[in-house]
Amino acid sequence: MDDLPPPLLLEILSRLDDSADLARCRVASKSLNSLAPDIRSVNLQCSYLRYAKSRSPLTRSSVTPFKAVFNKLVSELHTVESVSIGVEKPLRLVAYDDVEDEEDDLFLNDVSFVKEWLTKVSGELKSFSVSDFWVQSCWRRSDVLSVLSSYCLSLLELEIKNAWLSVDGLTPMPKLTTLTLEFIRLDDENLEKVNECFPSLKVLNLVGVGGLKEPKIHLMHLKSCHWTLSNAPESITIISPSLVKLILKCVKPNLLAIETPLLSDLHLSLESACHFKVKEFRELRKLNLESTGLRNLLNTLPFGRTVRNLTVISTRWEVPVGVTKSSLELLLCAFPNVTSVTLTSGAWSEFETYPGLGGVESRAQMKGLRGITAYLTVNDIEITLSTIFFLLDNCISLSSMALFIHRDVVSIVTSSLISRCVARCARVQWKWGMWKEGTKDAWISDGI
Structure with missing residues (x-):
């Protein structure tokens, strides 16, 4: 390897994801050791094994402190553009009650530790990712955001996980x-500081951010947003005129206000219906809808006419007494121009329970599918077949059916289902698959 051109060796070193591997390469080769200071990134993760050894x-x-190892790596590089530091997944799952850790050796958002290395690299730093050790960080509030905003004037990407953050x-x-921001306790209950201090955001991910009361995202340049709320705020507001993709998972806010005129891809997960305040989604084409109270939600959605590709996820369908419309009819009433529908097992099971159509209007709506x-x-092959045949008879434009059969269904039933469906309708392109939870x-x- 020492005979390879230096630029090629440097490229090889730059592709190593783990700085620990880089350190091993430096020991193994004089050429690699001489080129290592030109690497522009640091990625160091504390393993559970290292943590266990440091406690034994x-x-x-004999174990060098993790922070000391990181500081040495940073100090040896000429220029640092990217830093990723954290604990590996098994450590992230350690519960505070199991450890009662009063130490701070893995409190990685500790301001004194961050300042120690950040002052050396802040001028060129473009990307910073830190995944803290929750056992040590959950009860220590960190002002790391203030430090980063003071030193890192060129920072483009910031990722912080498992911490209590002050603004x-x-x-x-x-x-x-x-x-x-992922699994964060944030002292910014309405996201006012986030809106004020990050005005140029194009991508925002707020996953499991707690402490929010009436959060509002108001960002003019935002294009993609993934927002999973860990609590149940009174209201949720999103005003983003450039937003194209939104993944929103919440419980049941009293008010959900969304003003995103360019939105084309929406993943919405709610427990049940709430009060919507929504400007028209003229560009919305793809919708993933998840709810434990999907029937009520479908009756209250104030949008849906532009949706073409629809996925329905339900874990608890409830068929009310005296129902006159099937689940599919409700979907087609809410989304009259849909051309493609994906039904998860819960949605399909409810449809099997009540597949009937209400009348001519419902049949007309099914022509575009x-x-x-x-x-x-x-669970009962004859009921499943009758539901499939019902769709074939009533959806006259239907040209493709992809059916995934649960892996626990015995092979003779699977074979019979496939052969009878193919024999029943030749105009449809049949696709068959298998599924099971967690696989x-x-x-x-x-293409049968």
Whole structure:
């Protein structure tokens, strides 16, 4: 390897994801050791094994402190553009009650530690990611946002996980375009500081951010937003004229206000219906809708006419007494121009329970439906077949059906279902697959 040209060696080193691997390469080769200071990124993750050794009376004296290892790596580089530091996944799952850790050796958002290395690299730093050790960070409030905004004037991407963050002293970071806060306790209950200090954000991920009361996202340049709320605020507001994709998961806010005229891809997860305040979605084409009270939600949605591709996820369908419309009819009433529908197992099971149509109007609405993807449990093959045949008879434009059968269904039932469906309708392109909770979908055959 020492015979390779230096630029090629540097490229190889730059592709190493783990700085620990880089350190091993430096020991193994003089050429690699001489080129290593030109690497522009640091990625160091504390493993559970290292953590365990640092706690054991037999080995702790021989373990170099994690922060010291990181500081040494940073100090040896000429220019640092990207920093990623954190704890590996097994450590993230450690509960405070299991450890009662009063130490701070893995409190990575500690301001004194951050300042120690940040002052050396802040001028060129473009990306910073830190995944803290929750056991040590959950009860220590950090002013790391204030420090980053003071030193990192060129920062473009920021990711912080597993921390308690204060916004005291936070100043605007006009160059930052991507912000991810995951499993964060945030002292900014309405997101006022986030809106004020990150005006140029194009990508915002707020996953499991607690402490929010009436949060409002008001960002003019935002294009993609993933927002999962860990509590149940009274109201949720999103005003983003450039937003194209939104993933929103919440419980049941009293008010959900969305003003995003360019939105084309929406993933919405709600427990049940709430009060909507929504400007018209003229560009909305793709919708993933998830709810435990989907029937009520479908009756209250103030949008849907532009949706073409619809996915329905339900974990608890409830068929009210005296119902006159099937679940599919409700979907087609709410989304009259849909051409493709995906029904998860809960939605399909309810449809099997009550597949009937209400009348001529409902039949007319089904003419535009061209493709159905469904996940089947096949508790009774005759009921499943009658539901499939009902769709074939009433959806006259239907040209494609992709049916995934649960892996626990015996093979003779699966074979019978496939053969009878193919024999019943030749105009449809049949696709068959298998599914099971926690496993990846697999195709049995494609394009029969």
